[in-house]
Amino acid sequence: MSLEKFGFDDCFRESFRPYQNKGYVPARIVAQHKGRYMVHTETGILSGKLSGKFIYHSDVRKDYPVVGDWVAVKIIEESESVIYVVLPRKNSFSRKMAISGGRKIRNGVIVGGNIEEQVLSANIDTAFIVTGLDDNFSIGRIERYITLVKSSGVHPVILLNKCDLVPDVSEYMEKVRAVAEGIEIHPISASAGIHMDVLDPYTGSGQTIVFFGSSGVGKSTIVNYLFEEDVQKTGATSEANGKGRHTTTGSQLLFHESGCAVIDTPGMRELQLWADEEVLMESFHDIHVLAEGCRYRDCRHEEEDHCSVREAIAEGKLDAERFQHFKSQQKELEALKSSRESYYKDRSSQKKKKSVRRNGVDRSFYFSREKEE
Numbered sequence: 490m491s492l493e494k495f496g497f498d499d500c501f502r503e504s505f506r507p508y509q510n511k512g513y514v515p516a517r518i519v520a521q522h523k524g525r526y527m528v529h530t531e532t533g534i535l536s537g538k539l540s541g542k543f544i545y546h547s548d549v550r551k552d553y554p555v556v557g558d559w560v561a562v563k564i565i566e567e568s569e570s571v572i573y574v575v576l577p578r579k580n581s582f583s584r585k586m587a588i589s590g591g592r593k594i595r596n597g598v599i600v601g602g603n604i605e606e607q608v609l610s611a612n613i614d615t616a617f618i619v620t621g622l623d624d625n626f627s628i629g630r631i632e633r634y635i636t637l638v639k640s641s642g643v644h645p646v647i648l649l650n651k652c653d654l655v656p657d658v659s660e661y662m663e664k665v666r667a668v669a670e671g672i673e674i675h676p677i678s679a680s681a682g683i684h685m686d687v688l689d690p691y692t693g694s695g696q697t698i699v700f701f702g703s704s705g706v707g708k709s710t711i712v713n714y715l716f717e718e719d720v721q722k723t724g725a726t727s728e729a730n731g732k733g734r735h736t737t738t739g740s741q742l743l744f745h746e747s748g749c750a751v752i753d754t755p756g757m758r759e760l761q762l763w764a765d766e767e768v769l770m771e772s773f774h775d776i777h778v779l780a781e782g783c784r785y786r787d788c789r790h791e792e793e794d795h796c797s798v799r800e801a802i803a804e805g806k807l808d809a810e811r812f813q814h815f816k817s818q819q820k821e822l823e824a825l826k827s828s829r830e831s832y833y834k835d836r837s838s839q840k841k842k843k844s845v846r847r848n849g850v851d852r853s854f855y856f857s858r859e860k861e862e
């Protein structure tokens with residue numbers, strides 16, 4: 490199969506030129522785990538390890554290959570290759586990682602300790618910012634995601650999913666348009682198959698896409714629609730209000746036979762979690778300010794003594810309903826966090842190596858993932 494189909498464009502071809510005719514072949518990183526890689530070459534998927542020279546010359550983490558990167562490899566055996574070079578990236582998503590010292594996450598940003606940039610994925614054409622037109626709809630959250638995507642240099646597209654749940658989308662469209670100047674906004678319904686053809690221009694041959702959005706907005710349902718099969722498990726709607734459970738597991742770069750690649754890695758999901766946490770902080774700023782007066786730093790504003798938040802409710806300074814709303818959103822985030830933690834634990838105790846090709850989809854769960862810190 491041709492590599493153009495998987496995004497190997499003229500630009501990458503040009504960067505690869507010096508390695509051509511020297512025994513190297515171009516390949517794309519489709520999985521990565523602690524210095525082990527899986528690469529997709531013209532002839533198929535191989536394991537890949539870094540050459541000694543590469544390791545010697547790379548002193549920062551961001552030099553190392555990540556999912557989505559194009560690399561120059563030498564094939565040493567039928568199923569094994571050695572990675573020599575990472576071709577220059579078009580763009581990338583990264584997070585700041587603490588490598589030592591007293592780190593702490595505050596407002597979604599790591600403070601304290603030494604920080605190093607960790608690149609999570611590279612060479613993405615479109616990042617879909619997905620929101621549900623249900624309880625989950627939040628303008629603040631959409632703004633967060635826009636910032637996240639724009640700062641990486643990737644083209645953002647906004648999808649307002651679950652349009653089947655609202656009689657008139659125009660009011661939502663207007664609200665979103667006000668914070669998303671110049672960004673395409675599309676109302677869709679993945680489960681009802683409404684307006685799904687708006688995705689066509691972004692999901693053709695050679696395109697690499699990624700989905701951002703809180704748990705339950707329908708990211709997996711959209712991917713399944715695109716791939717016309719259940720490549721990702723979707724959560725059954727747990728409540729009548731259209732909320733779903735957190736269900737996506739697995740880390741992969743999925744290739745559709747059309748040539749579209751979908752990137753999904755746990756690190757990217759953490760980026761979303763942080764964006765959501767920040768939104769929670771911002772939209773309940775009053776409660777965060779009140780909480781500073783609580784006796785205990787980790788006060789949950791439940792049964793604790795000297796709780797400024799409960800006092801404010803008792804005095805009628807804080808609306809009890811608003812506080813309940815805050816608590817339920819906080820709970821949702823905590824549940825999401827613990828499900829991600831158990832995901833990492835499960836993965837580390839269970840070594841998986843599986844690659845199945847079905848209905849034109851390379852379903853590759855290349856190897857287990859542990860928290861890469």
Ligand SMILES: Nc1nc2c(ncn2[C@@H]2O[C@H](COP(=O)(O)OP(=O)(O)OP(=O)(O)O)[C@@H](O)[C@H]2O)c(=O)[nH]1
Nearest residue numbers: 678679705706707708709710724726733735736737
């Ligand atoms: N009404 C309606 N429900 C939808 C639509 N798309 C998805 N859902 C439902 O929303 C729930 C969550 O969908 P998922 O695709 O699992 O959401 P997700 O964003 O992948 O969630 P995580 O995997 O937790 O990140 C499921 O019950 C879906 O059936 C839609 O267009 N309309």
Ligand SMILES: [Zn+2]
Nearest residue numbers: 783788790796
């Ligand atoms: Zn309190």
